[in-house]
Amino acid sequence: MNLILLGAPGSGKGVQAEIIIENYKLAHVSTGNILRKEISEGTELGLEAKPYMDKGMLVPEDLILRILGKELASDRCSNGFILDGVPRTIVQAEALDKILTEQGKVIDRAIYLEVGENTLVGRLTNRRTCLACGKVFNLVGQPPKVEGICDSCGGKLIQRDDDTEATVRKRFVEYENKTRPLLEYYSRKGLLFTVNGDQPKTQVFSLVTKELDSLRK
Numbered sequence: 001m002n003l004i005l006l007g008a009p010g011s012g013k014g015v016q017a018e019i020i021i022e023n024y025k026l027a028h029v030s031t032g033n034i035l036r037k038e039i040s041e042g043t044e045l046g047l048e049a050k051p052y053m054d055k056g057m058l059v060p061e062d063l064i065l066r067i068l069g070k071e072l073a074s075d076r077c078s079n080g081f082i083l084d085g086v087p088r089t090i091v092q093a094e095a096l097d098k099i100l101t102e103q104g105k106v107i108d109r110a111i112y113l114e115v116g117e118n119t120l121v122g123r124l125t126n127r128r129t130c131l132a133c134g135k136v137f138n139l140v141g142q143p144p145k146v147e148g149i150c151d152s153c154g155g156k157l158i159q160r161d162d163d164t165e166a167t168v169r170k171r172f173v174e175y176e177n178k179t180r181p182l183l184e185y186y187s188r189k190g191l192l193f194t195v196n197g198d199q200p201k202t203q204v205f206s207l208v209t210k211e212l213d214s215l216r217k
């Protein structure tokens, strides 16, 4: 089973990806992790990508797509995969379709975790990040044992500028605008499955399971 996972930052995408992977034994494919893998293994593609990563520059799209193609063809993905953070644009979606066609594969579902703007604001503005080790807490869902102090390392917890209400609202609108064409693209192909992500994660997963299990029949 080959899946695409779409959802704004704070939609619970990371958590759902983890549960889906575990239950369906899929390979997790994100551009970040495949780029780092190619670089750490010192492959030809990795060597090509390294200078961009070292300088903090964007890796060119065609290089990312070549790395993606290689990954999707690998044994790790033979039982299926879940794409996370890619495709981001119609151009990438079309390129992905071409890659998959060449490999004799298809996308089975594009799962979209739809979350209301106010839910995201609630979740993200409660986020606190450890200055020292980067661990993330949530004042509502996963509070630190001692206020303002990291459970793991004793570091100071801060609210990142990214997690203030104004930034979250701005990012939400940007995400929606950027993602709408992709939703339409997969909807036209009859592959879009939208889940209401405002619900608890177990409920979200149970809806996803229902949909995915119906594909297997």
Ligand SMILES: [Zn+2]
Pocket: 130, 131, 132, 133, 134, 135, 150, 151, 152, 153, 154, 155
């Ligand atoms: Zn810490």
